[in-house]
Amino acid sequence: MKTEYDVVIIGAGASGLMCAAQAGKRGKRVKVLDHGPKPGRKILMSGGGRCNFTNRRVSAQNYISSNPHFVKSALSRYRPEDFIDLVRQYGIRFSEREHGQLFCTDSAGQILDMLLAECRKSGVSLAPKTIITRIERDRSARGFQIRTSGESINAESLVIATGGVSMPAAGATPFGYKVAEQFGIPVVQPRPGLVPFTVQPADKTVLSPLAGISVKARACTGSASFEEQLLFTHRGLSGPVILQASSYWQSGAPVTIDLFPDGNIGELLETVCKTRPKRHVKSVLAEYLPTRLVQARLDEKLLNCPLNRISRQALKTVVDAIQTWNLQPGGTEGYRTAEVTVGGIDCRRFSSKTMESNDVPGLYAIGEVLDVTGWLGGYNFQWAWSSAWAAGQAV
Template sequence: MKVDCIVIGAGAAGLMCAATAGYRGRSVAVLDHANKVGKKILMSGGGRCNFTNFSVDATNYLSRNPHFCKSALSRYRPQDFIELVDRHGINYHEKTKGQLFCDHKSSDILQMLLTECDYAGVEISTHCTVVKIEQEQGDGGFRLRTSLGDYRCQSLVVATGGLSIPTMGATGFGYEVAGQFGIQCLPRWASLVPFTITDKWQPVISALAGVSLDVVAGVGDQQFSDPLLFTHRGLSGPAMLQISNYWQPGAPLTIDFLPGHNLAALITEWRSSGQKGELKTLLSAILPKRFVQAWLEQSVGSRQVQQYSDAELDILQSQFHRWTITPSGTEGYRTAEVTMGGVNTDEVSSKTFEAKKVPGLYFVGEVLDVTGWLGGYNFQWAWASGFCAGQYV
């Protein structure tokens, strides 16, 4: 089978690229080894797909080349994708901090992309394993040997994603393709991922599994104000996923469990107003009761607020506002939402997404060394990179 363009990977970036190219009159085939398309779209956002964010900027992304993403993000904005969502009659809402979610379910976004591909004449094949890719001589282009037969194309788009969530079919195939053609890949690791704790705090944290509270979490100079969730294995929730983008093994995390408050000032106020209650009772009006009890047990215990010494107040202040812990690691690709690192963006045009030294070969989406924050940013990168490449393939 011969087509103008083949897209390997039927995820967010791949489907967006295919539809865009199809609307330009290009014949497009999308090949995916999985049994169905868009699996990460379907599971994202708790099944409601956080498909973009009202406010997207290059500072929301990490890459060895922080300027690479600017061009695509400026050429395909959140408003552009929202207009597409509106045209398909999909209802959505802002959950928090500009994050947009489907009112109904994630499949609305996937069906929208599949409808666009259908309108654009795109052919999509699942259960299709690419066995070999060869660059053709003469007029250029590529020949693909697959489990469904041979394909030929002028433009080949690698939209295979990263290594995160292997149970959904994630593989390193895109990096292998890059390597085959001499394109550098940077080191990869799991990100937007929960932390594991194995030190003396593990029993305490495990006992608090299911408890969630708003915190300010930091590593180095980077901070995020978001909810934290205790788990049986460690620390999760948006605050931890966000900070995992910036964490390096061995680095300590600092967490403020009372952002917007000052515990010492609160205790002074309770004392001056004649409060007789125990600290755990008074704090439980602000924080989850189980958390308060566990945290006080690990420091100076709970008694009436009048009975704490200045030294004990300093300990409490540190324990609740500047708690520091060094994770043993993360949960890895098993639960990570994204893969940090990937195809070196210096090897790819920021305008067309074509490999600079391999004409006709393109890389889009997560396979590239561009990783966004939690909150719809990685989907917006998929839409933007897919759309921009789709203008040229």
């Protein structure tokens, strides 16, 4: 069977559904193909089931890309306020958490239901459980021929909205990268992002007993620095501050961790020494940090030393152990638990205004499949909405 559409979108995730609805509103005949049984699986899993659907404080600085200016056009033309307006139109209740993060009050399913309703209103055709067997340029006209196990589809425009390769259990595959490479478009080497660190065997022996402890910390790697909660796990380190740093971390590089980011441990101990000189180091630190963590970072003899007997060198040892902890991660937990993929289809080969390929007319790429990675906190969803909206106005 052969069918004709104006637009075929590969991927029924956040960006694919958003783009489909926008193109459909413009009167385009749109079909969305997805190999999975149901659309929007990552939407349903996001934000602990409540979907951190955007962030009020979005800027280009919140994204990683080989072309750091690429996101500016789309983000300025479809803003967080625009998506919030859509959410309000559907009566979806939401709450704002720290750092401008917006979450559904009830369920992530409401965001998916909203996108599907927008698609229905626009006459979009959804085709789950569809395996694409071949994609070719239609040499007789401007467009593409997409072959599946059930039909052959001709389309003027083809949109890659397959996402990254993180969370393979949710259906993530490298199919979108393969389509780009088929048409001669390079892919920036993908790697896991927003992912917990594993640690070296020696560090694991010391740190695994701390599993479950959470503290505010600052983590720095390369030129990136973040300050949020750090969580010790049985395998290594996690928590928002580690997830943020992981997207910037390069294999083999150290991560510097400050476990007392709101003050100076050395100055604190010197101040206490003036009024209570016989207090032990451990008793002072225990007022600010979990005892088990302090014991893991410092020798017991030093911890039991009275403040008035601590040497300058010993004081520096305390400061270094708590505030300049240079950790060499063993690696990350990989795509299995990564929330995003860093890298992807090279966005330097696409229009930042329309998301159309500069080399292959009619071919578009949107969302996470591109070499654009947002911070933790709703930034990746906003990129999905903005890039999809931009493409939806152009296909």
